[in-house]
Amino acid sequence: MAYVLGIDLGTSSLKGLLMTEKGDVVGEASAAYPILTPQTGFSEQEPDQWLEAAKKVIAALIQKTPDMTTKLQGISFSGQMHSLVVLDENKQSIRPAILWNDVRTTKQCQEITEKAGDLVLGLTKNIALEGFTLPKILWIQENESENWEKVRYMMLPKDYLGFWLTGTFATDFSDAAGTLLLDIAKKEWAQPILDSFNIPVERLPKLFESQDQIGVLTDDIKALFGFEVDVPVFAGGADNACAAVGSGIIQDGAGMCSIGTSGVFLSFESGALADYQGKLHLFNHAAKGDYYSMGVTLAAGNSLDWFKNTFAADQSFPELLGGIAALKPGADGLLFTPYIVGERTPHVDSQIRGAFIGIDTHHTLTHFAKAVLEGITFSLKDSQVMMETVAGRHFDRIVSVGGGAKNPDWLQMQADIFNATIVNLTVEQGPGLGAAMLAAIGAGWFDNAAEAAAVFVHYKDEFTPNLEHVAAYAKLYALYSQVYGVTKNLSHDLLALN
Numbered sequence: 001m002a003y004v005l006g007i008d009l010g011t012s013s014l015k016g017l018l019m020t021e022k023g024d025v026v027g028e029a030s031a032a033y034p035i036l037t038p039q040t041g042f043s044e045q046e047p048d049q050w051l052e053a054a055k056k057v058i059a060a061l062i063q064k065t066p067d068m069t070t071k072l073q074g075i076s077f078s079g080q081m082h083s084l085v086v087l088d089e090n091k092q093s094i095r096p097a098i099l100w101n102d103v104r105t106t107k108q109c110q111e112i113t114e115k116a117g118d119l120v121l122g123l124t125k126n127i128a129l130e131g132f133t134l135p136k137i138l139w140i141q142e143n144e145s146e147n148w149e150k151v152r153y154m155m156l157p158k159d160y161l162g163f164w165l166t167g168t169f170a171t172d173f174s175d176a177a178g179t180l181l182l183d184i185a186k187k188e189w190a191q192p193i194l195d196s197f198n199i200p201v202e203r204l205p206k207l208f209e210s211q212d213q214i215g216v217l218t219d220d221i222k223a224l225f226g227f228e229v230d231v232p233v234f235a236g237g238a239d240n241a242c243a244a245v246g247s248g249i250i251q252d253g254a255g256m257c258s259i260g261t262s263g264v265f266l267s268f269e270s271g272a273l274a275d276y277q278g279k280l281h282l283f284n285h286a287a288k289g290d291y292y293s294m295g296v297t298l299a300a301g302n303s304l305d306w307f308k309n310t311f312a313a314d315q316s317f318p319e320l321l322g323g324i325a326a327l328k329p330g331a332d333g334l335l336f337t338p339y340i341v342g343e344r345t346p347h348v349d350s351q352i353r354g355a356f357i358g359i360d361t362h363h364t365l366t367h368f369a370k371a372v373l374e375g376i377t378f379s380l381k382d383s384q385v386m387m388e389t390v391a392g393r394h395f396d397r398i399v400s401v402g403g404g405a406k407n408p409d410w411l412q413m414q415a416d417i418f419n420a421t422i423v424n425l426t427v428e429q430g431p432g433l434g435a436a437m438l439a440a441i442g443a444g445w446f447d448n449a450a451e452a453a454a455v456f457v458h459y460k461d462e463f464t465p466n467l468e469h470v471a472a473y474a475k476l477y478a479l480y481s482q483v484y485g486v487t488k489n490l491s492h493d494l495l496a497l498n
């Protein structure tokens with residue numbers, strides 16, 4: 001028996017998935033960490049908390065499967081995208097990581113667009129958005145100049161884990177694509193962009209294909225966990241690219257919906273590079289040589305987490321959501337917009353905030369919970385509509401992954417709102433599964449993602465649209481689609497008062 005380990009450094013938690021050559025899951029473990037919000041619009045995490053979570057997860061997996069220390073043949077990663085980790089010359093974290101859902105960098109985005117908007121769009125195929133890495137670098141340059149002088153290493157979250165495990169300063173193309181610093185066609189750091197913003201290329205990691213080996217576990221790490229063999233470590237990928245690999249979205253066909261802390265509606269894009277002028281994100285795939293496009297809801301699971309922690313902290317997800325299926329579509333006239341940290345697709349607006357509309361005295365906690373799930377899913381439908389109108393892509397079948405895929409009523413709601421067949425995976429951890437597949441390819445078990453998918457990817461249930469609900473949601477979505485425009489100015493003015 002041999003194993004590979006996929007580690008997903010998500011926003012809410014780090015997850016580990018131990019798998020065999022046959023694609024069987026022999027171990028799963030996870031460890032959570034908080035998102036720090038020192039002020040509205042700010043979102044940070046301490047990188048060393050990711051390491052602590054990794055130690056707990058790896059130790060837990062070894063406890064469950066002791067021969068992992070002699071039979072592990074590869075480790076790879078998926079990770080939250082864009083978040084900026086900065087280390088000093090001693091490889092110590094200089095400040096908390098600034099995350100992908102932090103929206104403090106509106107001014108820096110404007111600067112990037114004014115100074116090099118066409119250059120950035122031409123080379124990266126994306127526009128400057130608050131969540132991306134380049135605006136965060138400029139924010140540190142402008143607001144924490146002493147910290148900027150100390151920076152010797154800039155990396156993304158999963159790469160900080162790889163740095164700790166192997167000592168190699170590395171990243172992969174799929175994650176690098178989300179920094180706004182990669183020429184995604186040439187697959188090299190875009191020197192014209194670096195020059196425009198005084199960013200020394202030496203501070204950026206070496207680029208690898210996702211399945212390429214970046215090193216082996218260091219002797220210190222081997223001793224820490226009791227590994228008796230050298231374990232190869234492979235570069236890994238952006239969490240959404242890995243989720244696409246783990247969902248089998250490595251050729252034209254199905255779409256993907258991921259409900260994690262963020263929400264993503266994703267499409268495979270072949271090697272022929274499309275260009276959506278930034279209206280959809282376009283990044284290198286973790287499947288070598290291909291790309292993917294996607295729209296992003298900044299607060300998907302985050303909206304549900306916020307609601308649950310604020311109004312139902314004593315309830316489990318099943319308890320809070322147990323009654324939603326009994327309510328008819330639309331939560332009896334209650335609408336929610338998930339803009340609690342601003343929004344990305346289709347509304348590029350860091351200053352918008354969420355709303356409940358239609359509240360009346362008969363609404364219960366269950367009505368509000370259903371409205372939150374419907375609002376999140378309506379927001380993802382916005383990306384589905386963008387995928388159809390901008391990219392001309394329509395999906396009758398959508399693979400649903402992430403924590404949101406744990407709830408069958410939410411999966412049925414997705415089928416009804418998207419008006420498509422929804423399928424989930426036997427392993428709902430799409431990103432972690434993709435990471436394990438990359439380790440398996442790197443370890444030589446398979447030649448490519450397609451071969452790995454044939455063994456590792458298994459679909460579990462199908463949820464077909466209820467046509468009555470489809471019709472009802474079509475009317476509700478038309479109302480939902482008005483809320484941004486109607487609340488935008490009020491929301492901005494309220495924020496300005498704070």
Ligand SMILES: Nc1ncnc2c1ncn2[C@@H]1O[C@H](COP(=O)(O)OP(=O)(O)O)[C@@H](O)[C@H]1O
Nearest residue numbers: 010011012013260261301304317402403404406
């Ligand atoms: N049982 C559940 N039912 C519905 N939603 C859930 C459940 N468990 C977790 N979630 C949602 O899934 C999200 C976490 O999903 P995950 O894919 O782990 O996210 P991330 O990768 O961002 O950490 C949470 O924000 C939460 O709202």
Ligand SMILES: O=C(CO)[C@@H](O)[C@H](O)COP(=O)(O)O
Nearest residue numbers: 010011080081100260261262
């Ligand atoms: O910003 C994006 C994609 O552009 C997010 O999808 C992050 O990659 C975080 O992913 P999750 O932690 O929500 O899975």
